[in-house]
Amino acid sequence: MSKHKKINRRDFIRTVGLTGAGIYLAGCSGKPEADLSNPAVSSSTATINPEENKPTAEPAQEEPSYGDVYLAVAHGEDPAAMAARAVAALGGMERFVSSGDDVIIKPNICTDYYTYEYAATTNPEVVAELVRMSIGAGAKRVRVMDNPFGGTSQNAYRRSGIEEAVFNAGGEMEVMNSNKFRSNPIPEGVDIKEWIFYQDILNADVVINVPIAKHHGTTGLTLGCKNLMGTILHRGQIHANIYQRIADLTSAVRPALTVVDGVRTLMDNGPTGGNLNDVKMSNTVIASADIVAADSRAAQLFGLNGADIGYITAAAAMGLGTMDLDAVKVEEFSV
Amino acid sequence: MSQKIIRNLRKASQVLSFGLFMYLFVQAVYLGQTPLESDLFYRLDPLIAATAMLAGRTVIAGLLYALITLVSSVLFGRVWCGWVCPMGAALAWTSPGNKSGKRKVSDKWRGVKYLALAVLIGAAVLGNQTAAVFDPISILTRTMTTAIWPALRYLAFSVEGFLYQFDALWPVLDFFNANLLLPLFQGIESVFIAAIPIALIFLVITGLNWAAERFWCRYLCPLGGMLAIPSRLALFRREVSEACIDCGLCARECPTGTINPAEDYASDPSECVVCYDCAADCPVEAITFSAHSSFSSAGKQSYDPDRRDVLKALAGTAIGVSLAGVETINRRQPDQMIRPPGATLTNFTSVCMRCGECVRVCPTQGLQPSLFEGGLQNLFTPRLVPRLGQCSYTCSACIQVCPTGAIPPISLEEKQTIPIGLASINTDRCLAWGYDTICNVCEEICPLAEKAIRLEDAQAVDIDGNPFTIKRPYVIRDLCIGCGACEYHCPVGGEAAIQVHTLPATEGFLRGI
Numbered sequence: 001m002s003k004h005k006k007i008n009r010r011d012f013i014r015t016v017g018l019t020g021a022g023i024y025l026a027g028c029s030g031k032p033e034a035d036l037s038n039p040a041v042s043s044s045t046a047t048i049n050p051e052e053n054k055p056t057a058e059p060a061q062e063e064p065s066y067g068d069v070y071l072a073v074a075h076g077e078d079p080a081a082m083a084a085r086a087v088a089a090l091g092g093m094e095r096f097v098s099s100g101d102d103v104i105i106k107p108n109i110c111t112d113y114y115t116y117e118y119a120a121t122t123n124p125e126v127v128a129e130l131v132r133m134s135i136g137a138g139a140k141r142v143r144v145m146d147n148p149f150g151g152t153s154q155n156a157y158r159r160s161g162i163e164e165a166v167f168n169a170g171g172e173m174e175v176m177n178s179n180k181f182r183s184n185p186i187p188e189g190v191d192i193k194e195w196i197f198y199q200d201i202l203n204a205d206v207v208i209n210v211p212i213a214k215h216h217g218t219t220g221l222t223l224g225c226k227n228l229m230g231t232i233l234h235r236g237q238i239h240a241n242i243y244q245r246i247a248d249l250t251s252a253v254r255p256a257l258t259v260v261d262g263v264r265t266l267m268d269n270g271p272t273g274g275n276l277n278d279v280k281m282s283n284t285v286i287a288s289a290d291i292v293a294a295d296s297r298a299a300q301l302f303g304l305n306g307a308d309i310g311y312i313t314a315a316a317a318m319g320l321g322t323m324d325l326d327a328v329k330v331e332e333f334s335v
Numbered sequence: 336m337s338q339k340i341i342r343n344l345r346k347a348s349q350v351l352s353f354g355l356f357m358y359l360f361v362q363a364v365y366l367g368q369t370p371l372e373s374d375l376f377y378r379l380d381p382l383i384a385a386t387a388m389l390a391g392r393t394v395i396a397g398l399l400y401a402l403i404t405l406v407s408s409v410l411f412g413r414v415w416c417g418w419v420c421p422m423g424a425a426l427a428w429t430s431p432g433n434k435s436g437k438r439k440v441s442d443k444w445r446g447v448k449y450l451a452l453a454v455l456i457g458a459a460v461l462g463n464q465t466a467a468v469f470d471p472i473s474i475l476t477r478t479m480t481t482a483i484w485p486a487l488r489y490l491a492f493s494v495e496g497f498l499y500q501f502d503a504l505w506p507v508l509d510f511f512n513a514n515l516l517l518p519l520f521q522g523i524e525s526v527f528i529a530a531i532p533i534a535l536i537f538l539v540i541t542g543l544n545w546a547a548e549r550f551w552c553r554y555l556c557p558l559g560g561m562l563a564i565p566s567r568l569a570l571f572r573r574e575v576s577e578a579c580i581d582c583g584l585c586a587r588e589c590p591t592g593t594i595n596p597a598e599d600y601a602s603d604p605s606e607c608v609v610c611y612d613c614a615a616d617c618p619v620e621a622i623t624f625s626a627h628s629s630f631s632s633a634g635k636q637s638y639d640p641d642r643r644d645v646l647k648a649l650a651g652t653a654i655g656v657s658l659a660g661v662e663t664i665n666r667r668q669p670d671q672m673i674r675p676p677g678a679t680l681t682n683f684t685s686v687c688m689r690c691g692e693c694v695r696v697c698p699t700q701g702l703q704p705s706l707f708e709g710g711l712q713n714l715f716t717p718r719l720v721p722r723l724g725q726c727s728y729t730c731s732a733c734i735q736v737c738p739t740g741a742i743p744p745i746s747l748e749e750k751q752t753i754p755i756g757l758a759s760i761n762t763d764r765c766l767a768w769g770y771d772t773i774c775n776v777c778e779e780i781c782p783l784a785e786k787a788i789r790l791e792d793a794q795a796v797d798i799d800g801n802p803f804t805i806k807r808p809y810v811i812r813d814l815c816i817g818c819g820a821c822e823y824h825c826p827v828g829g830e831a832a833i834q835v836h837t838l839p840a841t842e843g844f845l846r847g848i
Contacts, residue, residue, distance in 0.1 A: 113729050113782050150782060150820065151727050152698050153522065159729075175522055177512050179496040180505075217790050218775040218806065236826025239766070239774040272783025 023206045028033030046278050070287040070328035071297055076335035079263045079285065080129040085131060085335045086259065086287035096256045096289070099138030105130055105171070107144060108227050108253070110271055112151030112159045119264035120273035121156070122212045124165035125245050126261045126285060127146035131171035139206070140217055142171040146230045147198070149273065174200075188318060189248035191241050196233040199252060209255035209291065211261045213298040215278070218242060221302055222271050223260040223295040225250045243310030250291060250315050258294040260286040262301050292321025294326060336502055338620065341609035345417060349424040356421035360479055363696050363736065364521045374385070374692050374738040376421065376472045377659055381405050382455065382558040383688050386467050387739040389459035391686040407628075410561045416552055416559055417608030422471035423552050427590060430544040440547045440554070445606065445638040448553075448560030450648040453640075455557050457599035457652040463659060465712045466601035467688040471551070471558050474537065477691040477704060477715060482534035485525035521698075526723060528714070529704045548590045552608065563605035567633045573607055573614075573622050575600045578621040585613035585622060604633045651657060662710030668837045671708035673719040673817065675733045676726060676750045677743045679838070686741035689715040693742060699724030701819065702733060719755065721819025721835045726755060728782035728818060756817025756835040758788070758810050764832035767807045771795040777821035777833045778808045788812035788833075 014186045072089035074082035085094055093236045106290055107122035114120055127144060134142045144166045148156040153175045157163040163173050165265025186192055201207055211227035218239070219226060225246050229235050231253055238245045262284035273279070283302050288294040292315045306312040306323035316323045353663075356376060363373035375399075377383050384398035404415050416423045455466045467473065495512065498504050527533075543550035552559050586594040593606035594613060600622075614622040619784060640648075664672065672685055675693055694702045694717055701724025702713040717733070718728055731747045745753070758777075762768035767775065778788040790806040797803055810833075817835045825831035 085592075111782065112727075149780065149824065152727060155698075155729075175513075175517055177522075179492060179499045179508075179511075179512075217778045217786075218773060236776055237826060239776055239826055240772060242773055269784060271779055271784050272782055274782070278784075288439070 001048055017303055024288045039271050042241050049120065050136045051328070059204075066243065068329065070290065070307045071286070071325065071330045072295045073297060073323050073332040074285045074287075075283055076331065077283060078335060079125040079261070081124045081335045082263070082285035083259060083281075083287070084133065086285050087130075087257070087331070088285040089331055089333070090257075090287055090289065091139040093130075093133035096208070097134050097137035097139050097206050100140045102203075103134045103142045103206045104201055104204040105134070105142065105144045105147055105208045105210055106201065106230060107160075107162060107210045107223070107261075108214075108230070108271075109148055109153075109156045109162060110150065111147035111148055111292070112155035113272055115159060115265065117279070118163050118276065119212060119214060119266040119279040120271060121160040122162065122210050123261045123263045124161040125328045126212055126259065126263065126273065127162050128165035128169040128171075130210060130259060131166055131169035134206070134208070135170050143174045143204075144171050145174040145176055145198075146200075156277045157290070162252040163209065178233075184290040186252045188251040189246040190318060192315075194249045195249065197252065198231050201231045206220070206257070207253060209253075209258040211258070211260055211298075212266075212274070213260050213282075213301055214263075214266035215268050215302070217270070219246075219311060220309050223309070223312070224255070224291045225261060225295055225315055228253045228255070237290075237306040246311035246331075247314035247318050247320065250311075250320055251318055255291060255314065257287065259291055260294050260298040262286060262298055265301055267302065275300045281290070290321035290328075292316050292323055293325060296325060313334050336616075338611055338614035338622070342615035345609075345611050347400070349427065351417050353421045353424045355427070357479075360476070360484070360695065361519060363692070363731075364523065364698060369677045370609040373696070373736055374690070377688075377690055377738045379404050379415075379419070380470065380472050380558060382452070382470050382561050383467070383472070383690065383738070384460035385561070386455050386464055387686060387688050389456065389460050389465045391682065391739065391741075392462075393686075397738060404562070405565055406468045408565040409568055409570065411571045411609060411624075412566040412604050413559065413606075413608045415562055416556075417610045420552075420558075422475040422691045423549070423608070425475065426541065426544060426549050426551055428672050429541050430548040435738055436465050440550070442636075442638045446553040446640045446644065448457055448556055448563065449620075449640050450505060450644060451555060451557040452560035453645050453648040454652045454655075457649045458656055461653065461656045462682075462685045463498060463656045463712065463826070464685060464688055465655075465659065465692075465714060466557075469555075469557055470688070470690070471556050472767065473688065473690045476695065478533055478688075480695040481525075481530045481704060482526040482537065482690050484520075485527065485530065486519045486534075488525060491520070501675065511836060523600060523698060523700060525700045527700070527703055528720065528723075531708050532706065533704065533715075547592060549608075553591050553606065566607075568603050568630045569604045569633075570630060571626050572604050572633075573609075574623050574625055576621045576623070578619045579617075580621075582618060584616055584618065588612050588616060603636050605636070608690040649847045659710065659712035662712055664710040664713065669708060670834075671718060671720075672705065672713065673721070673756045673773065673819075673835060675702060675717050675719065675737075676731075676755050677734060677745045677753055677754070678741065679755070680743050680745075681741055681746040682717065683741050684709075684713060685815070687716050687740050688739055688741070690738060691715070691717075692736045692738065693717045696732040697724065698732060698737050701728055701823070702726055711739070719819060719835075721756075721822035722831055723823070725823040726818040728820070733746075746794050752816065754836055754838055757812065758815050758819075758821055758833050758835050760808060760833045764827055764830070764834070765808070766827060767805060771797070771805055771831075773805060774826060774834070775806055775808055776824050776826055778823045782818065782820055783814055783816070785811075785814055787811045 069089040072086040074086040076082045094247050107127045109121050131142050157173050180199050181196045184197045186195050211224045216222040228249050262282045265280050265282040267280050268278045286294050286297050295312050344360045359373045378400040381401035381404050384401035541552045586596045591606050593602045594600050603723040701719050702717045703720050705718045733742050766772040779789045788808050792804050793807050795805045819835045822835050825833050
């Protein structure tokens, strides 16, 4: 009775297979699929007609144009409304996202140290609004991800408030998997011709770059181009020639849309922050398909110009966009 | 109740206990919330309770749960070993079995576990806990933390990495990663300096199963020795009735080999782990575990150590502890022995029981079990290796899990202000200082709101002789808490250009740090 029944190879494989299948099925049952086609979400986020969402008490002003703006700058109190209106001014999310697209939104979630009030991580409402607009424009899947350098991704996602906001908006958070980084050529690269990128970000139909504008010791400011350092491995090596290398990375990622969160701006002790006295309410959201123009305008929130920031001038020199905001159609409005 | 049913209950208990151990182990990763009671098995471990309290000269209320285990021994014998101990279960499952009934190992060895216990208690009385590394829960936790689980992770991610080469598999692999690998391994890439030695110790203990089934439990385990003493009085004891037909099956099956055919198949209640194998398999159901009417001590065995043996063990302990006093760590804290936060507030070496829970929960895996960096006396105590992982600024996981308070229960805010070390820049190696290359990663990474690393403008000359302004980092000594984020992230190869060193000695003589 106590004899061991010898297990043969076939039994072993069968047992392992059945166990594995069982675990897999158990996993399937527990995880509800995010309902991306939720009509309640998509109808409320149609971005072509943002006037519907406008508060009626808005002071009379010249009606902003929609659709042909190069750089949109929204001022106001409501981060989501500012983001929605700024994107609408560019032509709506439909200009960037087509039905069935795989969309990746890249906020700045640099550490798990502080909540978003400390202005080291992107405003969750801005991120969530972009998720809603993307889904409204017909995106098949909207993922939000970053690669924090302080603390774990899970902690940082949670602490920043972005995880909850994205989940409620119908998007998903992805913890970057080290197995999905691949070496890719940078054809236009000036200093670096190859780097290791998160492959999903290069493969995605649409990448939306959502940096928070904040102080940064080395480069002066961290904005849209700098935020793309979250898409690569070996970030430390970028510092060997940081301005040009950030521009080179930008040429490889080429986000379709850059939305700079200037709601709360960290004026000093960035990029990690931690002192509310360093945080200024700038109440601005800047959007453009041109990452260089968006960064240049965001630099003005700090009393600087694009030409003052090394990687912006490097990116402009590579023809990735323009620092000359007088030469493009800029629209500033209050929301 | 049928004996077979009780045996099945015992088997189920072992599976559940090991499963619970693994569940607590897997979830004991700091993800912003307090981990569950991942130290549950330590709290039930009377050996840990005794040595930690004796060596720490204090009563640790959280360890008094261990009385449950002691009481269970007085009532039922070594049920902990047979039914609960996850290390015992692991060893039982990995035993090839010894059904020949031959005793290859001399019974004299059974005395070793008592002497090991004497050494642990004796050393603890002298304030030394080095031998606590031999606690079975500690061995299992340490091995799982540093070797088995990281190796499994490495294997799983290597296979996954191979499969990720095939683009068509990505959707399946993404699902598999998000729903299985990530919850199990939390994306934490573990490397441990002491992994191979720790794995070898475990392999030796497991390998001894081939000399005798559950060799460790029978002969060596100091916790087994501790529980064997009250088990002498056990109220419920194995009885062989007149019905015995002298078939010898029980003696051949007994996993601890304590059933003696020469003495009517009697057994020593100090050796029996109440596994019920004998009772369940007896063809004539002659074996029962029944209650005695009163507590009475079982007879002395030939292998029980006598007073002289114990005195010799204690003398050896005293010599060993004295030798530990000659180690250099008693004079200076080495740079490699940066302790977990708050440890400077306690008599760390004496209170730490080398359980490895702090190492397990550290989300950066910067906490490592030491080898000989702090002397043999600090073997397997935690040290921070900032180059492998920083002390995460908003994490207090080690503080929360330490069962003995060697890492004291301070708040996160206190933790963020108590220095564990001090960073210093090697200006020869620093890119900004030594090579006039723009790099301020350390300043960028510094988690303090006021930045303990700041930048100053300096004039440098580029390769063509043109002057330019460069920012160079420097450390504010009064602010730096030595978390090591800068050292971890320093982009120079090999040894970082900014390193955390031990705190400047405030006293000439730092006893055991």
